[in-house]
Amino acid sequence: MYKNGDIVEGVITGIQPYGAFVKIDDTHNGLLHISEISDDYIYDIHEYLSMKEKIRIKILDLGEDDHHFKLSLKALQKDSGRKRRSGIQKLLPKSIIGFQTLEDHLDQWIEEGKIGGYDD
Numbered sequence: 001m002y003k004n005g006d007i008v009e010g011v012i013t014g015i016q017p018y019g020a021f022v023k024i025d026d027t028h029n030g031l032l033h034i035s036e037i038s039d040d041y042i043y044d045i046h047e048y049l050s051m052k053e054k055i056r057i058k059i060l061d062l063g064e065d066d067h068h069f070k071l072s073l074k075a076l077q078k079d080s081g082r083k084r085r086s087g088i089q090k091l092l093p094k095s096i097i098g099f100q101t102l103e104d105h106l107d108q109w110i111e112e113g114k115i116g117g118y119d120d
Contacts, residue, residue, distance in 0.1 A: 002028065002069070006059045007076065012049055020049050022057060022071055030069030032057060037073050048073075 002008065002024075010030070014021035019033040037048050049055070061070040 002059055002062065002066070004059055004061060007056060008059060009054060009056055010071075012051055012053045012055065015045060015049060015051060017045065020045065022055070024069070028067050028069065030057075030059070030063075030071040032071040032073060036060070036071065036075070038077065039074060 008024050010022035010024040012020050012032075013023045013029070017034070019031050019036075021029060022032055023029045032049075034042055034045055037045070042048060055073065056076060057071040057073055058075040059069045060072050060075070063069060
């Protein structure tokens with residue numbers, strides 16, 4: 001019925017520090033290991049997943065009994081660009097980073113340095 005690489009829908013039935021248990025149907029379930037949730041470091045798995053949440057996951061590997069699977073959310077994120085932001089990232093303002101941003105402030109910083117006695 002299911003095979004490696006299938007994208008399925010499931011419901012989170014349990015969350016542990018190492019991952020989440022997902023029910024796919026009445027006879028199939030799997031483990032979504034924490035390393036397969038995101039490429040980002042996950043400090044608190046609850047920032048990414050919640051109980052009874054319906055999610056789409058990819059089957060990485062079928063268990064020996066073909067009823068317990070290894071699952072991945074990260075594999076879909078790479079395909080769709082879906083990515084949840086960590087709690088800290090949510091608090092930070094959006095900013096544009098690059099050399100142009102530095103160049104825009106360079107003259108101001110030079111003047112501030114001269115005023116502060118750093119023009120040696």
